[in-house]
Amino acid sequence: MTATAQVALSGRIVEYGVKPCMIAVFFVLIALLWTFPLQPVIAYPFVFLFFGAIMGSAWFGGAIAGGIAVVLSTLVVTYFFIPPMFSMSVAKDSQSFLTAFFACAIAITIVSSARKRAENAIRVARDELEVKVEERTAELVQSNLEIQESERQLRMLTEAIPQQIWRANAAGRVEYCNQHLIEYLGRPMEQLTGDLFLGVIHPEDQPLYRRGWQTALESGGNFEVEARVRGADAVYRWFLVRSIPQRSRKAEIARWYGIHIDIEEQRRAQQSLAAAQEHLSRLSHTLSMAEMAASIAHELNQPLTAVVTHAYACREWLRAQPANLDKASATAEKIVRESTRASAVVSRVRALFRKDVQVRESTDINRLIHELVRLLRDEAIRRDVSVRLELAGNLPRLEIDPVQIQQVMLNLAINGMDAMMDSPGPRVLAIRSNQHGDNEVLVAVEDLGPGVAEEIADRVFDPFFSTKPQGTGMGLAICRSIVEAHDGRLWLERSARGGAVFQFTVRAQS
Amino acid sequence: MTAENEKVYIVDDDPAICEALSNLLESVGIVAEPCASAEAFRERWDQAQAGCLLLDARLPGISGVELQEQLRTAGVSLPIIFMTAHGDVPMVRKVMKAGAIEFLTKPFQKEELIHAVEQAFISDRARRREAETVDSIQKRIDSLSEREREVMALVTAGMLNKQIAGDLSLSEITVKLHRRRVMEKMRAGSLAELVRMCERVSWPGADAIRS
Numbered sequence: 001m002t003a004t005a006q007v008a009l010s011g012r013i014v015e016y017g018v019k020p021c022m023i024a025v026f027f028v029l030i031a032l033l034w035t036f037p038l039q040p041v042i043a044y045p046f047v048f049l050f051f052g053a054i055m056g057s058a059w060f061g062g063a064i065a066g067g068i069a070v071v072l073s074t075l076v077v078t079y080f081f082i083p084p085m086f087s088m089s090v091a092k093d094s095q096s097f098l099t100a101f102f103a104c105a106i107a108i109t110i111v112s113s114a115r116k117r118a119e120n121a122i123r124v125a126r127d128e129l130e131v132k133v134e135e136r137t138a139e140l141v142q143s144n145l146e147i148q149e150s151e152r153q154l155r156m157l158t159e160a161i162p163q164q165i166w167r168a169n170a171a172g173r174v175e176y177c178n179q180h181l182i183e184y185l186g187r188p189m190e191q192l193t194g195d196l197f198l199g200v201i202h203p204e205d206q207p208l209y210r211r212g213w214q215t216a217l218e219s220g221g222n223f224e225v226e227a228r229v230r231g232a233d234a235v236y237r238w239f240l241v242r243s244i245p246q247r248s249r250k251a252e253i254a255r256w257y258g259i260h261i262d263i264e265e266q267r268r269a270q271q272s273l274a275a276a277q278e279h280l281s282r283l284s285h286t287l288s289m290a291e292m293a294a295s296i297a298h299e300l301n302q303p304l305t306a307v308v309t310h311a312y313a314c315r316e317w318l319r320a321q322p323a324n325l326d327k328a329s330a331t332a333e334k335i336v337r338e339s340t341r342a343s344a345v346v347s348r349v350r351a352l353f354r355k356d357v358q359v360r361e362s363t364d365i366n367r368l369i370h371e372l373v374r375l376l377r378d379e380a381i382r383r384d385v386s387v388r389l390e391l392a393g394n395l396p397r398l399e400i401d402p403v404q405i406q407q408v409m410l411n412l413a414i415n416g417m418d419a420m421m422d423s424p425g426p427r428v429l430a431i432r433s434n435q436h437g438d439n440e441v442l443v444a445v446e447d448l449g450p451g452v453a454e455e456i457a458d459r460v461f462d463p464f465f466s467t468k469p470q471g472t473g474m475g476l477a478i479c480r481s482i483v484e485a486h487d488g489r490l491w492l493e494r495s496a497r498g499g500a501v502f503q504f505t506v507r508a509q510s
Numbered sequence: 511m512t513a514e515n516e517k518v519y520i521v522d523d524d525p526a527i528c529e530a531l532s533n534l535l536e537s538v539g540i541v542a543e544p545c546a547s548a549e550a551f552r553e554r555w556d557q558a559q560a561g562c563l564l565l566d567a568r569l570p571g572i573s574g575v576e577l578q579e580q581l582r583t584a585g586v587s588l589p590i591i592f593m594t595a596h597g598d599v600p601m602v603r604k605v606m607k608a609g610a611i612e613f614l615t616k617p618f619q620k621e622e623l624i625h626a627v628e629q630a631f632i633s634d635r636a637r638r639r640e641a642e643t644v645d646s647i648q649k650r651i652d653s654l655s656e657r658e659r660e661v662m663a664l665v666t667a668g669m670l671n672k673q674i675a676g677d678l679s680l681s682e683i684t685v686k687l688h689r690r691r692v693m694e695k696m697r698a699g700s701l702a703e704l705v706r707m708c709e710r711v712s713w714p715g716a717d718a719i720r721s
Contacts, residue, residue, distance in 0.1 A: 309530035309534050312537075314537075317537050341526070346539035
């Protein structure tokens, strides 16, 4: 046996042997001592006193002390107070009393010690609870600090990102803007009103922006749109506005997180690329026109040169002395042959420009105009022109070649935009459709440019007539021939607002 | 007009043009030979043939402008009349600078063509005469002896007989003798004529003077 085991054992002997014994003896002695003085005052005082002693022993010393107190009390009561007095023997008529005493004593011990144990257990539990609460409180404090720290880091991050970042509530009310965004807008976010940033979006981009936002709100999907945003200097720059919703546990949208990415440079690069492409395509167009013209000229010039040269030779053969009629006649044959060749070239060129296959499709002119506007959108933005449509409803369907008629409208629209290129005022291109007479539809393209000067007004439809340095002079000539091939008319009028109105009619489907 | 048996080579890829030009030249008594390409011309052309070249500036394969360049590089100075349907200014400037006689734009008038051909023939004749003269002077120089050539070089350089005698370690009489033989062989009537002849063939060359 080791020393520690010995100490443990002796500790246990004290705990379960010595201490209960001492407590039981102490209480029983007190009860015994108090019994004698009280005996003359009340009947059977020992019953209460010993029960009290047993209760006290069981309470303070536990079940063991209670048991010892029961035994001691029973012995003392038997010896001192059960007749015959001062003997351990019990009279016949007192046996039932003693038994009852003993049983009561046992019951008191059990109840008292059980109560004591329960109280102890409650106290232990309460202590444990207090420790636990303290621990949890400390944990909470710690995690609170951590959350604050991570929030601080997150905020620093959003401020450090060189982009404009914001957060809005579920309805789109902006709740937070990072410093970049506030600096760009030049006003505190409290002044932002309406859906998201609608107030600082370029008016032309607002419909698209609003539509995108509405769709995102309804579908709960991501919101992404390219729009011009007004800065503190009142200058608009292109931004990619992108936002994603954050959802609550119940899958409802709690807030929106958004970013504005500056795409002005990108946009400009795109525009200049597009401009370069357009320039290139125009150049290649005029180049091919020039090349074709040169090729046709050469084709024609060869036989003509031969004809002229033969004609000179023929004259020489006839002038000779004597005239060489054989040679002159042979030369005349060659003149005929070469002239025929020249004529064939002309026919071939005409065949090249004639379109033999005629396409006629039943077409809704307004739908065609809407398509045209889509085609023009980028060009209009690049040139800062707004396109206004005034389309009549209930127009009859047209039996036309939609590609050709769209080409006509495209040509007129581009001409109108060209006319407003140097215009300082508002640049508005109006496209109208109307019923014209009983059986015709009229389409008008009106610009706010300087208009067409009186002296050239009747020449603008002539082939090769152009006022533009890069123009081929073929645009309006081709337009007119297309419209006339549709049994229509294309003409120019002066607009009430000073610009030019090109309008054409097309016969409706019969 | 064709006394010297001159011929016009016509180079044009369009046979109808070749035929018409031949017909016209023939009608005024000029011999013409049509060629469909620059390559065909180079095959048929005879160096000894007097005449000129009527050349289309634009040809498939070797172009007219390139042919002119090739002939010039080869030292051939056959007069060239250019013709084209549409000549641009840089091209005209280039070929005229390179010595073309004329640049005709198709279709051209008979008078323009005939005038240009006559100019070309005149130029060709002058060229040939010049070539013949140079040739004969060179032959005369070749017939001189070594000593005679030395004397001629010093004479044409303007030295007196006495100086020449000193230079060549000869007696003055011997120098005079050589000098008379040089004048005879060169068929020169005077010192001035001899100097002109030498200048014409650039004799003596830079190498000869040094030695």
